[in-house]
Amino acid sequence: FGMVVGDLKKRYPIQKVILVGDRGMVSEANLDQIRELGMEYIVGVKLRKSKKAQELLSIRGPYKKVLPNLKVKSKKIDGETYVLCYNPDAEERDRASRQVVLENLQSKLDELGPSGLVKNRAYSKFLTIEKASAKIDEEKVSNDEKFDGKYAIRTNSSLTDEEAALAYKELWRVEQAFRNLKSNLELRPMYHRVESRIRGHIMVCFFALVMESFLAYKLKEIGCQTSVKDILHDVSQMKASKIRVNGEEQIVRTELQGQANLAFEALVTQAPPRVLEKNTCH
Incomplete structure (x- = not known):
């Protein structure tokens, strides 16, 4: 683990990195190595099994509201900040x-x-x-x-309770990206054997992931509630045909339909998207 982190620090000269990990991903030995490398972390804690984390359940006073479905309390324990997150x-x-x-x-x-x-x-x-x-x-x-709607995180960073909780909550985006690579973008199965082709295959999938993430960001920016998955489904229905006109070959495609058409129209004009009857993009 230390070798991997050390290699990342050499390849990407970023001044400050905070590692975020789920409950089952980071051991105490790994945390020791992270601290030795002078880095910070935010990791999940198994609330039902951690006596330290369960001290959070006895904290008096109200929660601090971060989001409508996220409230937090915290306590310093052995030099770390333990944060209790509550979702009503x-x-x-x-x-x-x-x-x-x-x-x-x-x-x-x-x-x-x-x-x-x-x-x-x-x-x-x-x-x-x-x-x-x-x-x-x-x-x-x-x-x-006592555990209903609650989970805990621990961090050695200088972030506030609210910032640490939001950073951990964003972990699902990374997990979703890996799921997309394995399924939607078909990173696997891989049928290449030559190293250059394997690298090319992975690079194409990575670019596709970046484009998908950017599309999701732009859709959110213009207020479109249609999911990227729905748009990609509509795009996949497009067909291309090769025809010959006056002795010259041309390729024509069917028109973009459904939610994809509305979403891309809105992206081009930067105007609020029109609404279909099902009201899935509004």
Whole structure:
């Protein structure tokens, strides 16, 4: 890991870099190496398993609002800032999901008894086993409620709580980019064997990703709610044909239709996009 980061620092002479990583990506050993390299980081924490992070749950006082669906609290612990992030929408989803599990659990208990459920993690965490019987443990249910809509991050950076939370929230864009490379842009499977062709294939996919990201940015800038995926679908419906006119070959294509037509028309004119009947671009 240290070699990779060191190589990146040599190739890209950027003055300040903050590494952002998900909960399962960064170990304590990696964090030690990042600190030794004099770099900063923002990483996710497994809130249910980290005693340090769980100290955040006992912080009194209101959350600081960052976005309608993001509020934060923080605490300095062993030289790092731990930030508790709270999403009210996710809290509702977690509560509803648990309720479904509990209803199914009681039904399964009545039907199968404890033996058929103890190996199911979704069920067993709410159970208390006593000899040959089992019942739903209300204390465990109450404890689980404390985590509804919450996740934690830790950072050694000088960013504010709000900035750190927003930076971590943007991690999904990187993950989406990798998904696009593997699926939409068809980075894999790769059928080339010559190194130059492999490099060329990856470069073309990278340029496509940059263009897709730029298109998404421009659509947002003009207020168009249509997704890039929908536009690319409409573009894929275009057909090209080779025809001969007066003895000369020409290539003609079908017209751009649907959301793609409206979006590109708006991009050219920089005017608010017109609306189709389905109202998907407004």
